[in-house]
Amino acid sequence: MFFALTFSILASAFLLVPLIKKFSGARVLVSLPAGLAFFAFLFMGWPSLRSGEVITHTLEWFPSMGINLDFQLTGMGFVLGLLVMGIGALIMSYASGYMKGDAKETRLYLLLYSFMVAMVGLAVSNNLLLFFIFWELTSIISYLLVGFKHEYETSRKNALQALLITGGGGIAMLIGLVMLSHVGGAWTFTELTANAHLITESALYPYILTLVLLGAFTKSAQFPFHFWLPNAMGAPTPVSAYLHSATMVKAGIFLMFVMTPILGGTELWKTTLITTGSITLLVGGWFGLTQKDLKAILAGTTISVLGLITFLIGIGSDKAILAAILVMVAHALYKASLFMMVGAVDLATGTRNINELRGLKKWMPLTATAALLAGLSKMGLPPFYGFIAKEYLYKAAIPLPMEWIQAVLVLGNAIILALAIKVSIIPFFAKDKEKQESASDNPLHKNELDWTMSVSPFVLAILGVLFGAFPNLITPMVHTAVHSITPEANLYAVKLWSGVNWPLILSIFTVGLGLALFFSSRWLEKKETPKSWGVVIYERLLEAVLCLFKKTTRVVQSGYLQNYLAVILIATVALVAWKSIPTMGLWVSYESNLTLTPIIIITAVIMLISAFWICITKSKLNSIIALGVIGAGVALLFAYYSAPDLAITQLLVESLIVVMFAWVIKDIKPHNLSTPLLLNSWYLIISASFSLLIFTLVMKSKLVNLAPAISQKMVEMSYPEGFGSNVVNVTLVDFRALDTWGEATVISIAAIGVWILGKNLISKKS
Amino acid sequence: MELIISLLIAGFFGTGVYCLFQRSFIKLIAGLILIGQGANLLVFSVGGLMSLKPAFVGKEAPPMVADPLPQALVLTAIVISFGLIIFTISLLLKAQRELKSDDLNQLNTTDTL
Known part of the structure; x- marks a missing residue:
């Protein structure tokens, strides 16, 4: 019921969005289904989750293989689902402003809704294969969305790049998941969790881990696969904000979360995740520092934060998992907001270059406020949610024995802070030193942007403050999420202020380093x-x-008919000969109870001579005459061997073909193309051996006796049931009428084809 | 199986295939027709040949008539191969018009037409 309701509300969008687009002036309503689904999910899911009741639903799929469509609401899935639908609703309303007047508007909304369905499905699936299907769906929809401006080559190229990398990871993951279910003996996450010891002790464990992590790392843009993410930012801004910062890249993170109780806890898991995460953190940050494009900078910090979360999952302690979820939520809130802000700035001023944008607060006050709030959360300053996330991150990292880790984390966070200042403060609040500001010097192309474009980022930014000041609003949900990953975890309280301690000192140090980096960052920017x-x-x-x-x-x-033909025929002859000669022998025996009359023998000889004549002659008229002779001969055979209907049809068809030939014969040029002798004798050998094969098979096919009962029944039923004395006719129009109908269809299609081609020919002529 | 009919079928298939190996349009069509005739005869003769006893029945079914089922199948096949051949002729005519040649080997790319 719960799942059906959520999915059907989301699915209703496919009906509602085109209607809204068509009949309503308030296009912002396109976010309605997402919003409704969000609240349905929240208010129906949360009470049962809190009371510890598990909502599950199973539909049979391949019960014989133990594969079913299992849905289950877990704490982690709940958090992800809320992010997907909540941010989704805001993105939808933002997109209705952003895409105003774009011809492909509806397409974008519907693609975003398809993505939402896939993502929610991923969050609530409890079956490895079902999970995989939703996972791949997100990749495919992402491909369509990155390539949304498909008129541009770069856009198509980047879309393909994202698809190939995430799709390649997806295939690796599928292999890993199949191995996982084989070793763990189940397809559901819940059962696998119970069998976790089987898996981690198995000899296949390293392979399973590698394959599954390949899927997660490609999806979540971890080093060394991170490069697709900045390229994917060519998509329209709502897409970048939604897929490539807030949700889809979190799918890989989500996979690592749900795999923690199944594959996690080993040294291999920890080392891989911690190393990859730290490298990704720094690589993404460095990429961001060298960029001037606002979107590219945000892409860089997104990679950094994804690395940070991977790192935390790798540590795997109770505190680390808590911190990972906090970072994930905080990041989704501020990053989506910042992306939407960048899209608004881009649309208003026509540029995303940070060196050209100054003093925008005067023109876009609401957007500037949203950017400031989201930016402060990203910097990790109190009282924002980003601050809490960073404090818990340090708390989780401090007990680690490796000192270099803390240095890496401080550096990474400092870079994120420096970039946050660059993106969210400078374009809005810095004064332009070179140009004198004046009222006439309005940088905006359009003075007024659609209000929806400022409201959505503003709402998200406000939530960042609200949750920061009153973390208990969402702490229970975060705690259930932690419990769904590590059921025995100590639940640490989430507080804004926990006194002067080591994490706070690290934070202060981070801020100092970040400011220093910010002031020196202009030298790092590269021209290209x-x-x-x-x-x-x-x-x-x-x-x-x-x-x-x-x-x-x-x-x-090769494109040459001769080559294809030669391959097909040689293969046929060789295979049939190889299989049949040893069992059936080569010799054919001749026996017949048929009376051969001279007329049949003479007809057959004439037909054979005509067939050979067609091969030799160079005259087209001769060919046609010889073909006519053969057709007439076949008709005679039909007539003699008790098939008058066939004879009549054959004669009719033969005449028509000859007429058609005669009609076009003047248009067909005489052929004086000769094949080289050697090649021709090669063709001759192939034809002859094929002919021999056919002869042998036909001679031997006396052994094949088709069931006579059908024919006998037809003869018996023809008059009493079919009311006709000509059994063949009754068969055609009654017993096998469907065949005849098909035949008529084929002829009609051929006639249409001939008509079109012929019309074309005539019009060319005139 | 009947010797003379088998020879005929094999002859049609062999010469038909040989014609397909040639480079001219008219041979291609002739090859298709020949193979079609061979196939029709093959199906026809599989039911067992019986001279001068067509499958006409009255109220009382006669004890021995020719097998009507292969005949019905071949009848369908004749008509369909007719459609195929007429369509091929128009297609090749069109191709020849575009290419100004009747060399099949110039039909080996999809883009130049």
Whole structure:
């Protein structure tokens, strides 16, 4: 009921959105289904989650293989679902302003809704395969959305890049999941969790882990696969804000969360995740520091934060899991807000270059406020939710034995802080030193942006403050999420102020370092971003694969009829001979109870001579006459061997073909193309051996006796049931009428084809 | 199986295939027709040949008539191969018009038409 309701509200969007678009002036209503689904999910899911009741639903799918459509609401899935639908609703309303007047508007909304369905499905699926299907769906929809401006080549290229990388990871993950279910003996996450010891002790464990993590790392843009994310930012801003910062990239994180009780806790898991996470944190930050484009900077920090979360999941302690969830929520809130703000600025001023944008607060006060609030949360300053997340992050990291980790974390967070200042403060609040500001010097193309574009980022930014000041508003949900991952975890209270302690000192240090980085960051910006080596490897690999298959295709698909024919015939002859000669022998025996009359023998000889004549002659008229002779001969055979209907049809068809031929014969040029002798004798050998094969098979086919009962029944039923004395006719129009109907269809289609081609020919002529 | 009919079928298939190997349009069509005739004869003769006893029945079914089922199938096949051949002729005519040649080997790319 719960799942059905959520999904059907979301699905109703596919009906409602086109209607709203068509009949309502208030296009912001397109966010309605997402909003409703959000509240339904929240108010129906939360009470039962809090009371500890588990909402599950199972639909049979392949019961014989133990594979079913299992849905289950877990604490983690609940948090992800809320983020997906809540942010989704705001993004929808933002998109209705952003896409105003765009011809492909409805397409964007519906793609975003499809994505939402896939993402919610992913959050609530309890079956490995179901999870995988939703996972792949998000990849495919992301492909369509990144390539939304498909008129541009870069857009298509980046979409393909994102698809190939996440899709490749998805395939690796599928193999990993199948191995996982094989070792763990179940397809559901819940059962696998119970069998976790089987899996971690299995010899296959390292392979399973690697394959599953490949899926997670590609999806969540972890090093060394991070390079697709900045390229995917070419998508329209609502897409970047929704998929590539707040939700889809969190799917990989979500996978790591749900795998924690199944695959987690081992040294291999910890080392891999901690190392990858730390590298990603720094690589993403460095990428952000070198960029001037607002969206690229945000992409860089998104990669950083994803690395941070991976790192925390790798630590896996109770505090770390709590911190990971806090970071995830805080990041989703401020990053989606910042992305929407960048989209608004881009649309208003026509640029995203941070060096050109100054003093925008005067023109876009609401957007500027939203940017400031979200930016402060991103910097990790009190009283914002980002601050809480960062404090708990440090709390989780401090007990670790590795000192370098803390240095990496401080550096990473400092970079994020510096970039936050760059993105959210400078464009709005810095004064333009070069140009004198004046009222006439309005940088905006449009003075008024649609109000929906400022409200959505503002709401998210406000939530960041609200949750920061009163963390208990959502702490219970965060706690159930922690419990769904580590059921025995100590639940640490989430507080804004926990006294002067080591994390606070680290925070202060981070702020200092971040400010220093900010002031020195202008020297780091590059004029042109060189391709990162990840992109280079990807492009080389893609090129090599395409080249290989082009060459193979060129060899296999020559485009010459003769080659295809030769391959088919040689293969047929060889295979049939190989299989049948040992069992049936080569010799054919001849026996017949048929009386051969001279007329049949003479007809057959004439027909054979005509057939050979067609092969030899160079005259087109001779060919047509010989074909006519053969057709008439076949008709005679039909007539003689008790098939008058066939004879009549054959004669009619033969005449029509000859007429048609005669009609077009003047248009067909005489053929004086000769095949080289050697090649021709090769063709002759193939034809002859094929002919021999057919002869042998036909001679031997006396052994094949088709069931006579059908024919006998037809003869018996023809008159009493079909009311006709000609059994063949009754068969055609009655017993096998469907065949005849199909035949009529084929002829009609052919007639339409001939008509179109013929019309074309005539119009060309005149 | 009947020797003379088998020879005929094999001859049609062999010459038909040989015609397909040639490079001219008219041979291609002739090859298709020949193979079609061979296939029709093959199906027809599989039911057992019986001279001069067509499947006409009255109220009382006669004890021995020719098998009507292969005949019905072949009848369908004749008509369909007719459609196929007429369509091929128009297609090749069109191709020849565009290419100004009747060389089948110039039809090996999809893009130049």
